[in-house]
Amino acid sequence: MVDFYLDDEYRELSETVRDFADNVVAPVSRRHDEEHSFPYEIVAQMGEMGLFGLPFPEEYGGMGGDYFALALALEQLGRVDQSVAITLEAGVSLGAMPVFRFGTDAQKEKWLPDLAAGRALAGFGLTEPEAGSDAGGTKTTARLDGREWVINGAKEFITNSGTDITKFVTVTAVTGTSGTPERKEISTIIVPSGTPGFRAEKPYNKVGWNASDTHPLSFREARVPEENLLGERGRGYANFLSILDEGRIAIAALATGAAQGCVDLSVKYAKERSAFGTNIGKYQAIQFKIARMQARAHTARLSYYDAAARMLAGKPFKTEAAIAKMVAGEAAMDNARDATQVFGGYGFINEFTVARHYRDSKILEVGEGTTEVQLMLIARQLGL
CATH class of the missing domain: 2.40.110.10 (Butyryl-CoA Dehydrogenase, subunit A, domain 2)
Structure with a gap:
């Protein structure tokens, strides 16, 4: 039976990170973006919450969770600040995970505890x-x-x-x-x-x-x-390719968060902004645009949920991870463009979060495997 409903543990984690993103990360995101400054205080707090240790065993200072738990956290962070989300994603997926997957016992004991605690990157x-x-x-x-x-x-x-x-x-x-x-x-x-x-x-x-x-x-x-x-x-190249397969699920989760963040911001703005005597959310042109945005975010979420489920079940997931990464990356970019259109001139002003999403989201179609690379992987699986 297929079941994409979150159990209590996953749901509580997602809600906790959502609250942290809204109340701790979002208020300082604009400042860090404008100053091009690294959010050390946010990283420290994420470390204290155990986010950097989510998929690692307790023996190395981790939380004993799994990769899907990390993905859920990334989605919630990606809604409000992609820079913070990618810091966590890269810190776990690209920084610590290779040591955990391929390191010797001595290497794991030396490096993983600080990485899992967020004390090191x-x-x-x-x-x-x-x-x-x-x-x-x-x-x-x-x-x-x-x-x-x-x-x-x-x-x-x-x-x-x-x-x-x-x-x-x-x-x-x-x-x-x-x-x-x-x-x-x-x-x-x-x-x-x-x-x-x-x-x-x-x-x-x-x-x-x-x-x-x-x-x-x-x-x-x-x-x-x-x-x-x-x-x-x-075996370095082959090992890294396997790390990339996992990382594409994480990037897809981040991108899903960005896509959903654009939906949430657009819905709120459409209910508040008036034009020609009524809220712009009453106009079908705006309604349909936001409805398509929600459909993209929903599809992206289902894609990374599916890839993560296959991974955790020990089944092949390379193709599904490529699909999730491509679908979610495009959803983030498309939603950022449409959200900017909903906001009109304000969407082109950096003090608005949709403008930051517009600038941030393009890299989701490039980093950790371009859209073209994902298409190549999918086509190869089809025997083409």
């Missing part, structure tokens, strides 16, 4: 100037010199990589060849912050997600111990 360095969707084009290298990896190269668009509480980044690097000289052996290596030769460069001046932390990274003869290899040598 970590980034994942995959994308490079010439290797984005084509991650197999990685040019960053790591060679063994005695008992140390020596890393050289550059990464781009790395979230949570340069904050005051960033403890490390995990980077993909070419560590040799696999079978033939043309086939790269790609591994993942933990590089702690402060490592000589490793630098988080000047943060980007972005269109949106202004309160999230995003940097290019450079590595020049950066040395780390051999035991900082994360997972099996040569």
Whole structure:
């Protein structure tokens, strides 16, 4: 029997995070967006709530929950502030999850407790100037010199990589060849912050997600111990692809929240704004626009619920995650555009949340796999 109703535990979590988003996050979102400042105080409070530890076992300081619990939290945060939501998503999915999935016992014991408590953040360095969707084009290298990896190269668009509480980044690097000289052996290596030769460069001046932390990274003869290899040598690219599959569910949840946030704001505004002697919500043109927005948000939610259910049941979910990510990302962007239209001139003013959603939502069709990559994955599953 298919059942997408939330049980009491999930519902209570969702309501708790919704209250936190509305009463704690939303009041400071505009300031952080305008100042391009990282919301350390919000991150600390999310850590105290256990949000960074939701899908991790209690033995590592986690909450003993699951990935769907994380997705529910991301949806509620995404309604009001995508920067805060992506900080949590990347902190868990890209920062801590690779260590949990592929790390040694020693690596888990060293890094996970602080990550799960929100006392520390970590980034994942995959994308490079010439290797984005084509991650197999990685040019960053790591060679063994005695008992140390020596890393050289550059990464781009790395979230949570340069904050005051960033403890490390995990980077993909070419560590040799696999079978033939043309086939790269790609591994993942933990590089702690402060490592000589490793630098988080000047943060980007972005269109949106202004309160999230995003940097290019450079590595020049950066040395780390051999035991900082994360997972099996040569399995770095494959392991990261599995992390991306999970992460697409999380991004879909965030995008669903953004889509729903635009609906909620538009409904409220349509009931308050008058034109030609009546509230604009009485006009069918506005009603139909908002109705379509709600349909998109609802469809996006069902998509990520389905992908998460398959994942937790141990069933294949790669295609469903790609569908959810694509559907939700497009819903967020489409709803942000329509919400801006509902608000008229006010929708073009940054002090209104819909304007921030309009700027923020475009990256949801690009980051962690573009819409075109999702279509490619879906078509491949169809045998095309």
